[in-house]
Amino acid sequence: DTEVTQTPKHLVMGMTNKKSLKCEQHMGHRAMYWYKQKAKKPPELMFVYSYEKLSINESVPSRFSPECPNSSLLNLHLHALQPEDSALYLCASSQKLTGNIQYFGAGTRLSVL
Amino acid sequence: GQQLNQSPQSMFIQEGEDVSMNCTSSSIFNTWLWYKQEPGEGPVLLIALYKAGELTSNGRLTAQFGITRKDSFLNISASIPSDVGIYFCAGPEQKVTFGIGTKLQVIP
Numbered sequence: 001d002t003e004v005t006q007t008p009k010h011l012v013m014g015m016t017n018k019k020s021l022k023c024e025q026h027m028g029h030r031a032m033y034w035y036k037q038k039a040k041k042p043p044e045l046m047f048v049y050s051y052e053k054l055s056i057n058e059s060v061p062s063r064f065s066p067e068c069p070n071s072s073l074l075n076l077h078l079h080a081l082q083p084e085d086s087a088l089y090l091c092a093s094s095q096k097l098t099g100n101i102q103y104f105g106a107g108t109r110l111s112v113l
Numbered sequence: 114g115q116q117l118n119q120s121p122q123s124m125f126i127q128e129g130e131d132v133s134m135n136c137t138s139s140s141i142f143n144t145w146l147w148y149k150q151e152p153g154e155g156p157v158l159l160i161a162l163y164k165a166g167e168l169t170s171n172g173r174l175t176a177q178f179g180i181t182r183k184d185s186f187l188n189i190s191a192s193i194p195s196d197v198g199i200y201f202c203a204g205p206e207q208k209v210t211f212g213i214g215t216k217l218q219v220i221p
Binding site: 004006033040041042043045048056058088090092101102103104105106107109 | 201209
């Protein structure tokens with residue numbers, strides 16, 4: 001089983017809303033990632049968690065707040081987003097942090113109005 | 114940081130033709146990955162390469178890890194319509210780096 005499950009698949013929110021994206025994996029992976037992907041571009045790394053601790057924050061604005069409640073779950077809390085934050089948000093996991101294959105979820109398509 | 118140059122950026126080919134795309138890196142990689150992404154989906158791993166010179170196949174797909182460890186190519190033989198998508202190379206170091214992608218369109 002190499003499945004990473006993301007919910008919801010689609011999300012529309014206003015600029016004053018608070019919402020959360022969820023990601024789950026049961027492969028025993030200890031590294032989890034959030035990426036943002038704009039149309040016709042490769043995924044851009046946002047955050048990396050290793051053993052439930054934030055390892056990398058790629059200078060992401062504070063309106064994006066990641067959380068790793070346990071080794072299987074990764075959340076991305078959204079607050080006061082801007083229309084330019086509309087994108088496909090991808091979660092991925094890997095066995096460990098360095099040099100390992102990352103398995104991706106199907107993503108959450110986010111639209112900010 | 115690491116940079117990946119992937120080419121070509123797009124291809125239109127006839128069904129049944131072979132396809133070749135490649136990636137070059139500004140630095141040495143220990144692992145090369147090739148992913149395919151279809152519209153509205155996340156990237157799906159196609160092939161992983163771990164050793165310089167390694168040649169690995171997955172059905173009609175063949176990928177090679179360059180001897181210099183700074184390049185890799187992916188070949189698709191006898192293309193079919195479901196090969197349509199964007200193909201990304203990636204180097205999964207601590208901060209994984211993706212190539213710009215090769216958009217493949219297959220004309221039946």
